[in-house]
Amino acid sequence: MNIQESTKPRNSVKKSDTWDLEKIYKSEKLWENDFKQIQEMIKGYKEFINKLGTDAETLKKCLDFDTELNRKFEKLGSYAFLTHSQDVISTNGQNMVSRYHTLGANAVEASSFITPEILAIPKKRFETLQNDPLLKKYKRVLDRIIRSKKYVLNKNEERLLALQSEVANSSSTIFRQINDGDLKFGSVKTGDGNIDLSHSTWGLFLENPDRNIRKKAFEKMFLKYGEFENSFASIYNSSIKQNVFMAKARNYNSAIERSLFKDNVPLKVYEQLIETVKDNIKINHRYLNLVKKSLKIKELHFYDTYVPLVPSVNWKMTYDKAVKTIIGAVAPLGIDYTKKLEPGLTTKRWVDRYENQGKRSGAFSSGGYDTPPYIMMNYKEESLQGIYTLAHEAGHSMHTMLSAANQDFVDYDYPIFVAEVASTFNEQLLTKHLLSTVKDKNMKAYLIDREINQIRNTLIRQTMFAEFEKVSHEIVEKGEPLTKDRLKQEYKKLLEVYFGENFKIDESLTMEWARIPHFYSAFYVYKYATGLTAAIALSEKVLKKEKDAQKRYLNFLKSGASKFPLDLLKDAGIDLTDRQPVSTVMARMDTLITELESLL
DSSP states (O other): OOHHHHSOOGGGSOGGGSOOGGGTOSSHHHHHHHHHHHHHHHGGGGGGTTOTTSOHHHHHHHHHHHHHHHHHHHHHHHHHHHHHHHOTTOHHHHHHHHHHHHHHHHHHHHHTTHHHHHHTSOHHHHHHHHTSGGGGGGHHHHHHHHHTGGGOOOHHHHHHHHHTHHHHTHHHHHHHIIIIIIOOOOEEEETTEEEEOOHHHHHHHHTOSOHHHHHHHHHHHHHHHHHTHHHHHHHHHHHHHHHHHHHHHTTOSSHHHHHHHTTTOOHHHHHHHHHHHHHTHHHHHHHHHHHHHHHTOSSBOGGGTTSOSSOOOOOOOOHHHHHHHHHHHTGGGOHHHHHHHHHHHTTTOOEEOSOOTTOOSSOEEEEETTEEEEEEOOOOTTOHHHHHHHHHHHHHHHHHHHHHHHSOHHHHOOOHHHHHHHHHHHHHHHHHHHHHHOOOHHHHHHHHHHHHHHIIIIIIHHHHHHHHHHHHHHHHHTTOOOOHHHHHHHHHHHHHHHHOTTBOOOGGGGGGGGGOGGGGSTTOTHHHHHHHHHHHHHHHHHHTTOTTHHHHHHHHHHOTTSSOHHHHHHHHTOOTTSSHHHHHHHHHHHHHHHHHHHHO
């Protein structure tokens, strides 16, 4: 099926079904005006060079200027990104995004003196400045800067690192160009004819009840990666070397230490996550054995592990009905939460609802301090995943809205570590709501199986990826060659541990690391695992109406980046420095498997 022939062109989509970008800029001319204004503003950084230690007034003036520019820049980028996302074919959106990134690189270079110059202020003088009432708004900003002192270089060195910022991302750029643009996987013959195999159809093929179709899709996908195994190994090796270089340049002990430092996450949390999941990994093996038994196959392969154990459920829900259902599911968060969310998803037009020609695939939430918390969807009434995706992105959007409403700009932009908590929290509430309302046995089994797979794919799989990242970086840091054979060898070891002895490892699967985009944002994937863990724990507290649970969770959403992530979560009621939360999620998975067995 040709997607472009089956979807509407952008200009024929109902206005009410699209997001309202005029709330950012009434016209592109106004965007151009801000672009030119920011171009000129960037020159203003020169005024503050070699003056930041003079007095509190001068330092505040510089930080005010930097904050104002960043705030304008966020708004500019939001409009460019959303315009491009609604029609990626349009050269207009492409040009906007390209110009925005170039402008950003210029701003980074021009402002690169600020941190090293602040750090060069003598200690007593800095303490006097920091305690001045004029700088109260920037206390946490200054705290974070001084905390990084041992890792910040002098002004000239920082400028050099800023100048190579675009080059530093070249491995990621090359990977995406090859992975998203150059690789062609052909087509797979199905009952509906020959269907193109692509990144967007890959998941659908893995869920196909016909094993021959799944196998053919798997073989075609990984055959292509195998053809370019030396290239992908070289690209990934270059990315790791860049990470190791940056860690050494800034005097960190390792690349992972550099990555964790910003969020103030101890290495213990990362390593403990891996250890705890592996200590409970037989629960995952138990589920995979249930899959093998349910599918009645002699050998369990990777292409068998995503087939729904309940082959089909009758599901059709309009967008408006999905909104009503989600509002019912999140009702435990209170009337103020739902009164903000419901109009956002409907009349206030946060959401770009349906697919159109040229529209970016997938979904996301993208809001800012001065913009609505927009949501991009490609909603389909026949897909149960649609309502879950909308609930997920709505969680992000409410997090952004509440944070922006309760924090200054410098403290509102919450880190990725906590971002996935709000989204998966809403998914948890939705599952509980649906399970309490549906009576069909198959639907209940489907929902339970879905929740098991959320734990399997978000906690267990992402932890496996996190361990692979740790191992691969350590190899480079030891000065050992990271060849394609070494990468495949290390990946196979992890497959054996995480999938168990009853799982048949196809040799081509040892190349799976080559198709994971997140590996080019090093040590990112573990945050999905910790996010789900926190979401499950906190949603249980709210649903059980534990004392102050709702209030603490809503305060968490309002807190933005006012504290480090682990401290924000402790305030909400969960301590991720302890093994217990992850162990509890694994035990929950075990209980869900038992429930599923009784329904199948």
